[in-house]
Amino acid sequence: MEKLTVDVAIIGGGIVGSATALALRKSGMSVVLLDKGMCGAQASGVNAGGVRQQARDESELPMTRRAAKIWPRLHEVLGEDIEFRQVGHLRLARSEQDVQMLEDYARMAHDYGLYLQLNSGKITQEMFPWVSRKIAGSSLAVEDGHANPRLVTPAYSRAARAHGVDIREFTRVEHSAWTGSHFETSAPELMVKSKYLVNAAGAWAGKFIELFNESAPLTLRTPNLFVTEPVSYFMTKSIAVCGGAVYFRQVERGNVVLGGGPGWGDLSIERARNRADTTLGQFQRAIELVPELSGLQIIRSWSGLEGDLPDKLPIIGPSQTTPNLIHAFGLCGHGFQLGPAIGEILCEVIRDGRSETPIDAFCISRFDKVEEKKLANAR
Ligand SMILES: Cc1cc2nc3c(=O)[nH]c(=O)nc-3n(C[C@H](O)[C@H](O)[C@H](O)COP(=O)(O)OP(=O)(O)OC[C@H]3O[C@@H](n4cnc5c(N)ncnc54)[C@H](O)[C@@H]3O)c2cc1C
Known part of the structure; x- marks a missing residue:
């Protein structure tokens, strides 16, 4: 049995664990990153690649703003092209009520430094002639865009390794315990002794809260994605719509990646796949927004396993x-954009005891409060 002693052990080599590993190592700490498979092979590697700030909950805006500042220079930090394209993210409104929602959101987001350009339906069609004439308005986040999820997290883990992080792939953590002075975390043929432990195990994180007598209403989310054949590049923005029914983007190679609605997944067998009914329904919704998508061939569809929580x-x-156990999971289908910021935030929490970015809203105990309220109401 191999024995290791490090400052920090991280369970999970998705974007959250890998970004945290790099940030901690750069702060001078010794780090081991343990993944049961390959870094970036789960949610972080199969997502839609949307790097989006708008339509987030207000409590997430400081964190998403922090991430938005990292993305444009991430290729320099990682030393690799990650196909980040700052094309802008266009949120469409289908009714006057939706237009009002966009205006209210833009006003609120402005207080956090997120500037959204509001357009009438007419201006939207003048700027983007491929958008349906039925659209009532839009808001554009010019800093947003998309990146290639297949590249980002492997690049993070390679950069972390190059800086001295001990990366152990195909190393499934089976157990972990706090001894009173340190953690003992075990995988087959490996025992890690660490001062800190980070639970970044994505959809599998529930196991590591139970081990430490905690609970959270973590469930499984399996977003449905699909991609079309390549066609001439015309859709110059990432697209979403009020009500969140469907989202899509075109890559420079010409393929259109679309998502929204539920796929299928089973955590016990670690498998996810698309649902044909969702794919066809979402494609129809996308065509209603951008009629030029009509007639394109769908060439591939898939899903992934992601942790979900009731308040999203x-x-x-x-x-x-x-003590010294830090959680970061349950990203509810929108953690790819946040990942780089979460890495820096967790590094600050471990190194300084607090982060400059507010994270109180994401505390695990918020669900205890909900349970306490439910009990009080029942009495
Ligand atoms: C289909 C889909 C589409 C999405 N689209 C977007 C999008 O467009 N934009 C966006 O911002 N977000 C999107 N998301 C969400 C985003 O992908 C996730 O929020 C983010 O990748 C979560 O990162 P993570 O590191 O927490 O989890 P993961 O990437 O799942 O990483 C967790 C890691 O923990 C490892 N692990 C688990 N248990 C163990 C164990 N016992 N021992 C060792 N290792 C373990 C796993 O192998 C895995 O690699 C999407 C998600 C999915 C599934």
Whole structure:
């Protein structure tokens, strides 16, 4: 049995764990990153690649703003092209009520430094002639865009390794315990002793909260994605719509990647796949927004395993039961954009005891409060 002693052990080599590993190592800490498979092979590698700030919950805006500042220079930090394209993210409104929603959101987001350009339906069609004439208005986030998820997290883990992080792929963590002075985390033929432990195990994180006598209403989310044949590049913006029914983007190679609605997945067998009914329904919704998509061939469809929580916000921050245990999971289908910021935030939490970016809203104990309220109401 191999024995390792490090400052920080991280369970999970998705974008959250890999970004955290790099940030911690750059702060001078010794780090081991443990993944049961390959880094970036789960949600972080199969997502839609949307790098989007608008339409987030207000509590996430400081974190998403922090991430938005990292993305444009991430290729320099990682030393690799990650196909980040700052094309802008266009959110479409289908009714006057939706237009009002966009205006209210833009006003609120402005307070956080997120500037959204509001356009009438007429201006939207003048700027983007491929958008349906039925659209009532839009808001454009010019800093947003998309990146290639197949490249980003492997690039993070390679950069972390180059800086000295001990990366152990195909190393499934089976157990972890706090001894009173340190963690002992075990995988087959490996025992890691660490001062800190980061639970970044994505959809599988529930196991590591139970081990430390915590609970959260974590469930499985399996977003449905598909991609079309390549056609001439025309759709110059990433697209979403009020009501969140469907989202899509075109890559320079010409393929259109579309998503929204549920796929299928089973955590126990670690498998996810598309649902044909969702794919066909979402494609029809996308065509209603951008008629030029009509007639394109769908060439591939898929899904992935992601942790979900009832309030659609992640759990990020210290454990409530165990010293030096930090959780970061349950990204509810929108953690790719946030990942680079979460890495820096967790590094600050471990190094300084707090982060400059507010994360109180993501505390694991918020669900205890909900349970307490439910009990009080029942009495
Ligand atoms: C289909 C789909 C589309 C999405 N689209 C977008 C999008 O467009 N934009 C956006 O911002 N977000 C999107 N997301 C969400 C985003 O991909 C996730 O929020 C983000 O990747 C979560 O990163 P993570 O590191 O927490 O999890 P993961 O990438 O799942 O990483 C967790 C890691 O933990 C490892 N692990 C688990 N258990 C163990 C164990 N016992 N031992 C060792 N390792 C373990 C796993 O192998 C895995 O590699 C999408 C998600 C999906 C599934």
